[in-house]
Amino acid sequence: MALFGSSSNNAAPSQQEVxxxxxxxxxxxxxxxxxxxxxxxxxxxxxEACIPTPGSSxxxxxxxxxxxxxxxxxxxxxxxxxxxxxxxxxxxxxxxxAESLAMMxxxxxxxx
Amino acid sequence: xxxxxxxxxxxxxxxKELNQILTNEAQKSNIQQTVHHLADVxxxxxxxxxxxxxxxxxxxxxxxxxxxxRWMDTNLxxxxxxxxxxxQ
Numbered sequence: 001m002a003l004f005g006s007s008s009n010n011a012a013p014s015q016q017e018v019x020x021x022x023x024x025x026x027x028x029x030x031x032x033x034x035x036x037x038x039x040x041x042x043x044x045x046x047x048e049a050c051i052p053t054p055g056s057s058x059x060x061x062x063x064x065x066x067x068x069x070x071x072x073x074x075x076x077x078x079x080x081x082x083x084x085x086x087x088x089x090x091x092x093x094x095x096x097x098a099e100s101l102a103m104m105x106x107x108x109x110x111x112x
Numbered sequence: 113x114x115x116x117x118x119x120x121x122x123x124x125x126x127x128k129e130l131n132q133i134l135t136n137e138a139q140k141s142n143i144q145q146t147v148h149h150l151a152d153v154x155x156x157x158x159x160x161x162x163x164x165x166x167x168x169x170x171x172x173x174x175x176x177x178x179x180x181x182r183w184m185d186t187n188l189x190x191x192x193x194x195x196x197x198x199x200q
Contacts (some may be wrong), residue, residue, distance in 0.1 A: 023117070
């Protein structure tokens with residue numbers, strides 16, 4: 001219940017507070033879902049790449065590979081994101097769309 | 113919590129603003145979904161060898177870019193051909 005900290009002395013939250021609370025919660029959930037998605041993919045691809053033949057225990061080599069793979073995947077994701085976002089912006093400009101697509105890029109390193 | 117987030121007390125202007133924010137968030141989330149898909153598909157095509165560094169090297173980055181661009185081209189080509197089929 002400490003959503004608004006000590007500032008609320010049991011008074012009903014103002015409209016502004018309700019609004020920011022909803023937005024904040026939504027953004028947190030979206031960031032969570034995005035991170036979970038990313039971790040799932042990292043798991044999938046890095047397991048594939050680093051553990052070709054599962055042994056009776058994980059080796060230090062495999063662990064190093066997993067760390068490197070994870071960093072690489074995140075960089076790769078960000079590169080794909082940058083390229084995709086700029087392409088979409090280019091396409092929508094070409095089609096004369098005035099849509100502002102500026103805020104759609106959220107590289108993972110800022111949201112993790 | 114539920115009663116703190118009571119939307120019904122918001123003014124129309126606030127509701128409208130909230131609606132706009134939600135639409136933006138939904139769009140952002142859509143784009144992130146697409147990027148997850150793209151990273152998935154392109155990783156399979158671009159990262160085939162042994163992983164020996166945590167950094168993305170130049171050729172890998174270039175491959176990622178080309179992969180995304182060609183995926184978009186594919187998308188557009190499919191739509192274009194579909195359009196042609198439709199008007200036959």
